[in-house]
Amino acid sequence: MAINTLGSTAHFVYQWDDMVNGSQQRATALQATCEGDLSRLESLFNEFHGFDGNQVTLIAGNPGGGLAVNNGFHSDGTTSITVTAWSGVNPATTADAGVRLEFIAEMSEVMMSLRNTRRGSTSWNASGSNGEGLSQFLAEWFYRSAYYDSQLQHGPRRITEWLNGSGRPDFVTKTEATDRNFVSFGCAFLFLHFLHTQKGYTVQDIITNGAGTLEATYTALAGHGGGWAEFTGLLTRFYPVTDASGHAITYAPTRCNLFPLYDDGRRSASINWNEAGGPEIPLGGGGTVQLSPAILCPIGDYTWQWVDPDTHLELSVRPAGFGNPVVTWSVDGVSVPTGSSSITVAGDVDADVAAAPGHPTSSGQAFQLSTATATSGDIDGPLATLKLFPLDKPGTEQLMIEVRVGEQYATVPTFTNIALATLHTHSVRYEDRYYQDRAACLARWDDFVRRHVHFKAINILLTLPDPGPEELSRVARIIEQAQVELSRLAEKEPDTARLLGQELAQTLRVSPRLLRTDEDRAAE
Secondary structure (H helix, E strand, O other), X not given: OOEEEEEEOOOEEEEEEOOOOOHHXXXXXXXHHHHHHHHXXXXXXXXXXXXXXXXXXXXXXXXOOOOEEEOOOOOOOOOEEXXXXXXXXXXXXXXXXHHHHHHHHHHHHHHHHHHHHHHOOOOOOOOOXXXXXXXXXXHHHHOHHHHOOHHHOOOOHHHHXXXXXXXXXXXXXXXXXXXXXXXXXXXXXXXXXXXXXXXXXXXXXXXXXXXXXXHHHHHHHHOOOOHHHHHHHHHHHHOOXXXXXXXXXXXXXXXXOOOOOOOOOOOEOXXXXXXXXXXXXXXXXXXXXXEOOOOOOOOEEEEXXXXXXXXXXXXXXXXXXXXXXXXXXXXOOXXXXXXXXXXXXXXXXXXXXXXXXXXXXXXXXXXXXXXXXXXXXXXXXXXXXXXXXXXXXXXXXXXXXXXXXXXXXXXXXXXXXXXXXXXXXXXXXXXXXXXXXXXXXXXHHHHHHHHOOOOHXXXXXXXXOOOOHHHHHHHHHHHHHHHHHHHHHHHHOHHHHHHHHHHHHHHHOOOHHHHOOHHHHHHX
């Protein structure tokens, strides 16, 4: 075995073990990021210059008996960290992230040692449960995706041995003098998430207020004790040890941070949706229509046909502020069964009118939908999904989606959210020339707006909704100003002014004569 030196930076010497596959590439990966990571760690610990002229030796290779090892802080240049080279992990970028993850865990412990040395007392014990909890917390915080990659041997197991263990022993008011017990450092790891996510303390404040126990750290932050009681009380409510029948519950969270846990308006469950599928299926029928594809477009003849867009809706909700959320869906007031099923709903349907693009006819209709619900989770927490496939295809279905979220164990008010979604099932498709003409006309219109932004009344008129009685006097004043502006435009671009006047008249459903330019009047 030979240890080779790859190179050095201001605070590190990078070495690799030529007996370990991939170690040279891992050393190269460390060289690219360690200085930046050290700078962030120094800010979090509020400990600076500990390694100026005092380089740390980093070895990518075989730490022996674990994933990484360090020998604590030394002021004489003998501080060293050895990390596993993750031989056999693919792709190489994942292995690179793995050594960076381990570097953070080990360098955090070196920073704890530096802090204790400078203060002459131990707060974060790198060889104890609170220090190991902090090193895991920071490794996850710096390299979150890597922390949950199954090849890199971290993830929720770091907390579940305590969460699912017998009695959930207290390692908050006391610190166990070992960093090898998943139960004790798992408790510490989860408590640090409680401090940061539930209580809202910054990572820097948590670290710089570190004391001999996590309870003492809580007291330094909050100004009073009771951290263990609040922590366990919250978890017992949302993650009870046993169910109503007294049977032990085994949890399988997808991340180590179970917080925040709320029972009020701080919870959220936003509905995201998109229309997926295609390509569209031609259905035939159709004919030829005369129309203007867009503003400033002349009227032309265009062919069209009916098509089935062949799409479906994919909806998802990621509850936040919940422990073990129970999600139910409804569509237009009809409950969606769990799993795969079908429902019949009554809702609004827009039917395309070939001669009037963008102005469909609307009606209330009953139609069927195939449904599929699922629940899962990832490093961002629980996820619930719903897919809707049209069985009937009357047109564009306007759907009201409601999601209701409760808790499996905690008694809390049900959270409700609503979204409006659109599912296209039967549409008009024009010939390609229509869309090309439309794009060209809209481009001309955009150019016109850029060149004539001073025509305020024209812009207002083109964006007005259908005017009601209360708007008529306002519209009349704007029309009067628009006549002036059209006349000014006609002096430079008479054809554009004429087309624009026609568009304005169509928008307002008034006679084109009302928006004649001075040039038009003079020609009569």
